[in-house]
Amino acid sequence: MFKELDPILHSQLRLAVMSLLIGVKEAEFTFIREKTNATAGNLSVQVQKLKEAGYIEVVKQFKDNYPLTTCKITPKGIEAFDAYVKALQQYLQAGQG
Amino acid sequence: MPNQNQITEKESLEIITSMIQKAKGTYYETGIGPILWGSVVSFASFVTFLQMKYEFTIGFDVWLLVLFAIIPQIMISMREKKTGRIKKYEDDALDTVWLVFGISLFCLIVYRNAVPYVTTRLIAAEGWQMMKHYTDGSKPDEALIPFVPSFYSIYIMLYAFPTLVTGLVKKFKPMIYGAILSYGLFVMSCFTSSWNDMLLGTITAILCWLIPGILLRKKYLVQKTAKANV
Numbered sequence: 001m002f003k004e005l006d007p008i009l010h011s012q013l014r015l016a017v018m019s020l021l022i023g024v025k026e027a028e029f030t031f032i033r034e035k036t037n038a039t040a041g042n043l044s045v046q047v048q049k050l051k052e053a054g055y056i057e058v059v060k061q062f063k064d065n066y067p068l069t070t071c072k073i074t075p076k077g078i079e080a081f082d083a084y085v086k087a088l089q090q091y092l093q094a095g096q097g
Numbered sequence: 098m099p100n101q102n103q104i105t106e107k108e109s110l111e112i113i114t115s116m117i118q119k120a121k122g123t124y125y126e127t128g129i130g131p132i133l134w135g136s137v138v139s140f141a142s143f144v145t146f147l148q149m150k151y152e153f154t155i156g157f158d159v160w161l162l163v164l165f166a167i168i169p170q171i172m173i174s175m176r177e178k179k180t181g182r183i184k185k186y187e188d189d190a191l192d193t194v195w196l197v198f199g200i201s202l203f204c205l206i207v208y209r210n211a212v213p214y215v216t217t218r219l220i221a222a223e224g225w226q227m228m229k230h231y232t233d234g235s236k237p238d239e240a241l242i243p244f245v246p247s248f249y250s251i252y253i254m255l256y257a258f259p260t261l262v263t264g265l266v267k268k269f270k271p272m273i274y275g276a277i278l279s280y281g282l283f284v285m286s287c288f289t290s291s292w293n294d295m296l297l298g299t300i301t302a303i304l305c306w307l308i309p310g311i312l313l314r315k316k317y318l319v320q321k322t323a324k325a326n327v
Contacts, residue, residue: 015112025186031123
């Protein structure tokens with residue numbers, strides 16, 4: 001019985017954001033944008049979706065009079081990512097078999 | 098990453114792998130801190146070595162430079178914090194290791210400066226003093242201030258400790274090799290005279306901080322240039 005892939009994570013940009021955040025404690029929005037090569041607008045929308053799902057925490061503050069957005073994966077996000085990777089493994093193993 | 102449509106399982110795996118690698122391969126340490134400390138400590142150790150070996154003095158305590166280096170270090174740390182756009186899980190732990198290293202170093206300096214004089218006072222209160230006695234009788238006996246022999250060996254050992262922790266945690270081989278070699282130099286320094294210890298201390302600072310710092314700086318600049326060219 002295959003587990004269904006989490007639709008929140010099964011999207012190119014959202015998965016990229018989560019994969020970046022899984023390895024770090026926190027990352028600035030500009031860093032994520034640079035690594036994913038996404039536009040600021042598109043990234044904002046996807047980050048918002050991840051936030052609404054409770055997978056990431058977004059902190060908006062000011063540093064030297066400039067807005068600074070920092071993203072951090074939540075325990076729920078880690079759990080979801082772990083489940084997604086496990087489900088993915090099942091699919092890939094079935095594909096090889 | 099323009100396409101938000103459905104992705105295959107294989108593509109998902111590729112995205113995960115590539116993003117984890119990107120986060121791992123980000124060098125946000127500028128290397129300036131290790132270069133600064135490597136230069137200052139190796140310089141101070143080497144000048145002390147020369148003064149001890151050739152019996153001259155430069156007229157001031159060269160180790161004051163180490164004290165003054167704290168000011169640019171604070172400025173560097175503040176600037177790096179501003180530009181550091183990601184924080185890795187190990188960063189806080191490593192900052193703590195270096196803080197504890199700094200405190201331990203300070204305590205050693207206090208120990209080295211206070212204990213000989215306090216000991217002299219305490220034993221004087223008991224009515225005796227330490228004497229230097231020439232076994233061949235070539236010179237008359239003279240009063241001696243107590244000291245810890247080959248004390249710089251302890252510093253060499255201490256320099257290697259946070260370096261090895263950082264190297265292992267960050268998987269940064271130059272620091273791992275530098276620290277391991279420094280532990281070897283520590284053992285060697287136990288069998289050499291004090292002025293030779295200073296020379297070994299110079300090599301330790303170069304191995305632990307200066308060389309890894311230069312390599313870190315190189316990596317950082319390569320990454321910065323690559324980013325500018327995108």
